[in-house]
Amino acid sequence: MEKKRTILVGQSGGPTCAINASLAGVIAKARSEGAHVLGMRYGIEGLLKRRIVDLDEKVPTAQALKELALTPASYLGSCRYKLPDPAADEAPYQTLFGLFAELGVDAVFYIGGNDSMDTIAKLAAYGAEHKSPIRFVGVPKTIDNDLMGTDHTPGYGSAAKFVATAVGELARDASVYDLKSVLVVEIMGRDAGWLAASAALASSRELPTPDMILLPEAPQTLDAIAGKASELLETRNTVLIAASEGVRDVSGNLLCEAGSGAVAKDAFGHEVALSGTCRYLASELKSRLGVKARGVELSTLQRAATHCASKTDLDEAFSLGAAGIAAAFEGKTGIMCTIERVSSLPYRTKIGTIAISEVANAERTVPPEMIAADGMGVTDAFIRYARPLIEGAVHPFEVDGVPHRLPALDPGRC
Amino acid sequence: MEKKRTILVGQSGGPTCAINASLAGVIAKARSEGAHVLGMRYGIEGLLKRRIVDLDEKVPTAQALKELALTPASYLGSCRYKLPDPAADEAPYQTLFGLFAELGVDAVFYIGGNDSMDTIAKLAAYGAEHKSPIRFVGVPKTIDNDLMGTDHTPGYGSAAKFVATAVGELARDASVYDLKSVLVVEIMGRDAGWLAASAALASSRELPTPDMILLPEAPQTLDAIAGKASELLETRNTVLIAASEGVRDVSGNLLCEAGSGAVAKDAFGHEVALSGTCRYLASELKSRLGVKARGVELSTLQRAATHCASKTDLDEAFSLGAAGIAAAFEGKTGIMCTIERVSSLPYRTKIGTIAISEVANAERTVPPEMIAADGMGVTDAFIRYARPLIEGAVHPFEVDGVPHRLPALDPGRC
Numbered sequence: 001m002e003k004k005r006t007i008l009v010g011q012s013g014g015p016t017c018a019i020n021a022s023l024a025g026v027i028a029k030a031r032s033e034g035a036h037v038l039g040m041r042y043g044i045e046g047l048l049k050r051r052i053v054d055l056d057e058k059v060p061t062a063q064a065l066k067e068l069a070l071t072p073a074s075y076l077g078s079c080r081y082k083l084p085d086p087a088a089d090e091a092p093y094q095t096l097f098g099l100f101a102e103l104g105v106d107a108v109f110y111i112g113g114n115d116s117m118d119t120i121a122k123l124a125a126y127g128a129e130h131k132s133p134i135r136f137v138g139v140p141k142t143i144d145n146d147l148m149g150t151d152h153t154p155g156y157g158s159a160a161k162f163v164a165t166a167v168g169e170l171a172r173d174a175s176v177y178d179l180k181s182v183l184v185v186e187i188m189g190r191d192a193g194w195l196a197a198s199a200a201l202a203s204s205r206e207l208p209t210p211d212m213i214l215l216p217e218a219p220q221t222l223d224a225i226a227g228k229a230s231e232l233l234e235t236r237n238t239v240l241i242a243a244s245e246g247v248r249d250v251s252g253n254l255l256c257e258a259g260s261g262a263v264a265k266d267a268f269g270h271e272v273a274l275s276g277t278c279r280y281l282a283s284e285l286k287s288r289l290g291v292k293a294r295g296v297e298l299s300t301l302q303r304a305a306t307h308c309a310s311k312t313d314l315d316e317a318f319s320l321g322a323a324g325i326a327a328a329f330e331g332k333t334g335i336m337c338t339i340e341r342v343s344s345l346p347y348r349t350k351i352g353t354i355a356i357s358e359v360a361n362a363e364r365t366v367p368p369e370m371i372a373a374d375g376m377g378v379t380d381a382f383i384r385y386a387r388p389l390i391e392g393a394v395h396p397f398e399v400d401g402v403p404h405r406l407p408a409l410d411p412g413r414c
Numbered sequence: 415m416e417k418k419r420t421i422l423v424g425q426s427g428g429p430t431c432a433i434n435a436s437l438a439g440v441i442a443k444a445r446s447e448g449a450h451v452l453g454m455r456y457g458i459e460g461l462l463k464r465r466i467v468d469l470d471e472k473v474p475t476a477q478a479l480k481e482l483a484l485t486p487a488s489y490l491g492s493c494r495y496k497l498p499d500p501a502a503d504e505a506p507y508q509t510l511f512g513l514f515a516e517l518g519v520d521a522v523f524y525i526g527g528n529d530s531m532d533t534i535a536k537l538a539a540y541g542a543e544h545k546s547p548i549r550f551v552g553v554p555k556t557i558d559n560d561l562m563g564t565d566h567t568p569g570y571g572s573a574a575k576f577v578a579t580a581v582g583e584l585a586r587d588a589s590v591y592d593l594k595s596v597l598v599v600e601i602m603g604r605d606a607g608w609l610a611a612s613a614a615l616a617s618s619r620e621l622p623t624p625d626m627i628l629l630p631e632a633p634q635t636l637d638a639i640a641g642k643a644s645e646l647l648e649t650r651n652t653v654l655i656a657a658s659e660g661v662r663d664v665s666g667n668l669l670c671e672a673g674s675g676a677v678a679k680d681a682f683g684h685e686v687a688l689s690g691t692c693r694y695l696a697s698e699l700k701s702r703l704g705v706k707a708r709g710v711e712l713s714t715l716q717r718a719a720t721h722c723a724s725k726t727d728l729d730e731a732f733s734l735g736a737a738g739i740a741a742a743f744e745g746k747t748g749i750m751c752t753i754e755r756v757s758s759l760p761y762r763t764k765i766g767t768i769a770i771s772e773v774a775n776a777e778r779t780v781p782p783e784m785i786a787a788d789g790m791g792v793t794d795a796f797i798r799y800a801r802p803l804i805e806g807a808v809h810p811f812e813v814d815g816v817p818h819r820l821p822a823l824d825p826g827r828c
Contacts, residue, residue, distance in 0.1 A: 015590050042592040051592075073586035080591070164816050165721050172487035172819070173718035175828035176429050177494070178456040178465075204813070206821040207828060236827050299710040304587035307579050308721060310815065390815035399618070401724065401804035402578050405586070407620040413650050414589035414621060 005033070005106045007325070009055070010040030010047065012112035012119065013080065015073035016155030017162075017309045018317035019141045020406075022111045023076065024069040025321025026139065027055055033329060038103060041409070043079035044110075044119055048095055052103070053409060067406040069318060070396045072306035075406065082115065083122045093126050100134055107135040107328040111321070113142035113153070114363065117336055121360040124334035135328040138336035138356050139320050143303045145194035148362040149354040150338035154320055155303070157313030157389035160198030162305040163187055164390060166298060167242060168202035171209035174294075175238040181292040182229055182239045182285045185210070186278035188302055189244040192365045193217050195302070198386055199242030200378045211239045216246035217366045218375030225281070226288045228376060233291065245277050255280055307403050311392025316349070323351045347388035419447070419520045421739070423469070424454030424461065426526035426533065427494065429487035430569030431576075431720045432731035433555045434820075436525045437490065438483040439735025440553065441469055447743060452517060455823070458524075458533055459493035462509055466517070467823060481820040483732060484810045486720035489820065496529065497536045507540050514548055521549040521742035525735070527556035527567070528775065531750055535774040538748035549742040552750035552770050553734050557717045559608035562776045563768040564752035568734055569717070571727030571803035574612030576719040577601055578804060580712060581656060582616035585623035588708075589652040595706040596643055596653045596699045599624070600692035602716055603658040606779045607631050609716070612800055613656030614792045625653045630660035631780045632789030639695070640702045642790060647705065659691050669694055721817050725806025730763070737765045761802035 009026050011019055023039075030037050039058070041051035053076070059068055068075060086093050100108070110120045117138045124136040140147050143159035167185055174183040187196040193215030202209050211232050214220060229239045247255050256276040278295030286293035320337045327335060335353040342348040370382035396403035408414050423440050425433055437453075444451050453472070455465035467490070473482055482489060500507050514522070524534045531552045538550040554561050557573035581599055588597040601610040607629030616623055625646050628634060643653045661669050670690040692709030700707035734751045741749060749767040756762040784796035810817035822828050 015587050046592060071586065072583045074590040077592060078590040161815055166715055166719070168816055168819075169486045169718040169720060170714060171828075172485065172822065173429050173714050175822070176488040176492040178460060178491060201814070202816060204816065204818075205825070206819050207825045238828055294714075296713040296715070297711065298715075300584060300587050300708075301580055301710070301712075301715075304583040305580070306583060387814060392815070393809065393812055395807065395809055398807055400615070400801060401575055401806070402582055402616060402618065404618075405582075405620050408586065408589070411619070411621045414585075414652055 003104070005035040006038060006104045007035050007107045007109060008038045008040060008100070008103065008105045009109040009111070010043045011074040011076045011078050012043040012110060012116035013078060013142065014113070014303060015078060016141050016143050016303050017072055017158035017306045018154040018313050019111055020071045020075045021069040021314040021317035022139050022141060022154055022321035024065045025318035026109050026325055027059055028065055029322035029325035033325065039076045042077040043081060044083065045079035045081035046077060047099065048092060050099065058409065059406070064406060067404065069314060070306060070394065070403070071405040072304045075409065077409070080115065083119050086122070086126050096123070097130070097132065105134060107137065109137050109139055109324050111139040111141055113140070113144065114147060114361065117147070117356055117360040121334070121356045124356060128334065135331065135333035137324045137328050137333070139324045140336055141317065143195055144189055144192050146192035146363045146365065147359060148364050149336065149359040151341040151349065152339060152389055154313060154317035156194060157310040158306070159195055159302050160201060160386060161310040161390035162302050162308045163195060163198045163298060164201035165308055167199045167210055167240070168204070168207070170296060171202065171207055171240050174240060178237065179292060180233050180237055181294070182241065182282065182289065184241045184243055184278040184281045184293070184295045186243055186245055186295060186297045188298070189216065190246045191216050191363060193244045193246070194366055196242055196244035197366055197370070197378045197382055200383060201386060201390055209240050210242040212241045212376045213378060214241065214243040214247040214376060215366055215371065216244050216248060218371050219248045219250045219252065220375060221250055222284055226285060229285055230289055233289065241281065243277050243281060247277060307396060309394045310390045311394050312389055314394055319351060327353050344384050344388060347391070417518070419449040420452060420518045421449050421521045421523065422452045422454060422514070422517065422519045423523040423525070424457045425488040425490045425492050426457040426524060426530035427492060427556065428527070428717060429492060430555050430557050430717050431486055431572035431723045432568040432727050433525055434485045434489045435483040435728040435731035436553050436555060436568055436735035438479045439732035440523050440739055441473055442479055443736035443739035447739065453490045456491040457493035457495060458497065459495035460491060461513065462506055464513065472823065473820070478820060481818065483728060484720060484808065484817070485819040486718045489823065491823070494529065497533050500536070500540050510537070511544070511546065519548060521551065523551050523553055523738050523742070525553040525555050527554070527558065528561060528777065531561070531770055531774040534750070535748070535770045538770060542748065549745070549747035551738045551742045551747070553738045554750055555731065557609055558603055558606050560606035560777045560779065561773060562778050563750065563773040565755040565763065566753060566803055568727060568731035570608060571724040572720070573609055573716050574615060574800060575724040575804035576716050576722045577609060577612045577712060578615035579722055581613045581624055581654070582618070582621070584710060585616065585621055585654050588654060592651065593706060594647050594651055595708070596655065596696065596703065598655045598657055598692040598695045598707070598709045600657055600659055600709060600711045602712070603630065604660045605630050605777060607658045607660070608780055610656055610658035611780055611784070611792045611796055614797060615800060615804055623654050624656040626655045626790045627792060628655065628657040628661040628790060629780055629785065630658050630662060632785050633662045633664045633666065634789060635664055636698055640699060643699055644703055647703065655695065657691050657695060661691055721810060723808045724804045725808050726803055728808055733765060741767050758798050758802060761805070
């Protein structure tokens, strides 16, 4: 009798609305191929501590898979652990490959962003060097949409849909009084402005908004920002500015630093917990323009608001997870699954793969042709690119007036 | 031929998800009675400047009425204008009653909260004193749920549904890493903790949350808050605290003041723009407990997120608007429409009226029997009271991936 294949799947980096849909895709496809599915609790970091869950037990039914796909955040838990260079420290690799052998793992799947692809790239390289038959496959996700080699990343469409929906609602809310005011909405995005740009999708004939979009890719002076706001306020009551948390001045300094001082760095050397851009801008514009000004941070809700997810996004996330299994079972390794756009109107895509070494540790930012000439908005090219990604609504089943989710793995200890 | 009746309707105070559903109810019922419907632009303040719109023209069809009911914020615009005591300054009353006569107004409807009911009370009293035949009717709305004389207020259910949904999603998001952390979610509510209390509706068998709820009605010491958080962190990774922006220490000082200094006051002498409670608490708990701590403000989104509205709430808001017209046309004046609860399980209510003098300028706070013994949570009595109010989802029709709304009255100038 042939040995039943075993796959191991983990999630890493910041959670998104779609990361569990990819996990559901991995589980569903693996199961349809007769494989046994294990999960890493808290990513590679948890795996190093032998934190493993049996997903055939935890997510046993088709119904549970559906609920999983509509559950926000990372069902398996996550980490921000960076594998060392094996030449400098081989110990974690020995632990991990020992564990893979012990569990009889045929393929490892890691659902994550840039840093997670670095992990998969290192494991694949180490495996290749040691003639391991184990396949290593990356499944992309990130609300930042900054991964190379794919048209876009799962998680982005849902976050963009929430941002566009929220900005549209905040715009109506901000314009109820007959007085001049500025609202600055702060949107996640450290170095790539894809998510801040998605605020432009709020615009409609009902109420054109936002009035300005500030992206990390287009540094600004406070004078230019205040100048444009002042000009707009001559003909309208409310100016809504959608500002990326990573927006910089022309010297390359983060605006939020002017507001809140020092910036911490994570294990990958990235600045973390940016915050203060909207407060700083609101405070500056208030004093420069003499108008009411308010800052609103969309905070972690923009990556967790599954109640406002994009159906297109969740469907693609699921498909990418399934495609990862198919690729591994065809013998591919050291790859990431990708979305290739066939056309925007009508929206059609196909799924591909790319060598992970080509995508790890590289970042894709908003290209100049999608940024308005004055650097404070987006072009139609961006709208054509992004609009299809937020199409379609997902309405979670409600129990007691709130969305029903798959129970957390360990609700009493979360 | 009998003269066609004319009614005038305005909106005032902070916008909510349900205030336009009440407006739709007023218009629909007035229209079914053959009346002509005028609207005040920017409430009484706009009316004093003769800012009047013809709602038979702006909202002409049944379809437009449906769209209006699903449009966030105040469609007519709002104000925070306080009418003076007529003994001190009669001028605005003379202007307003002159305008009512000129327009042939038979009845005036004001949809708003506490302060708006003060306006209706003064107009009704002035009208009665001057033998005016005009009827004055208040239609309640406020996310704060703090109006006297009614079981609850339209707007509260939808805000509560968004708070519960968001807190549930933030809780999943906050617990993905295997480390000790505190998340403080700041919720609107100056003196009444109804909305912060609604965070308790997020709790489910999938993930019990929040762990603590801080209300203005139950002052706390930082020691007590840190003590309970520390105790909870012994057995779990993440402590989620839902904190009202109006939470106070035992000396009666706002916690947010400790965080952000002076507090401004509005025309009614109320403290405004409270903010900083979550940042202050997160910063204190981080240093006292030595754990990661983050603050999230739900901001104005909690009153504007119509995409997550409660069907029960919007239906009741519509019915109260319609009931206001019915009451006025029966000759009632100086009243506010109310919701009376018949039973909680099954949820049944009826609509009544109350003399507005009994409700203006009084505030209803969360009663002791709904607050947990340690003051850091709610009881089952609160859950039984609040749960029915968030039941039922409303899914706005989407165009281009975002909810379709009734166009703003003056989209180019908003």
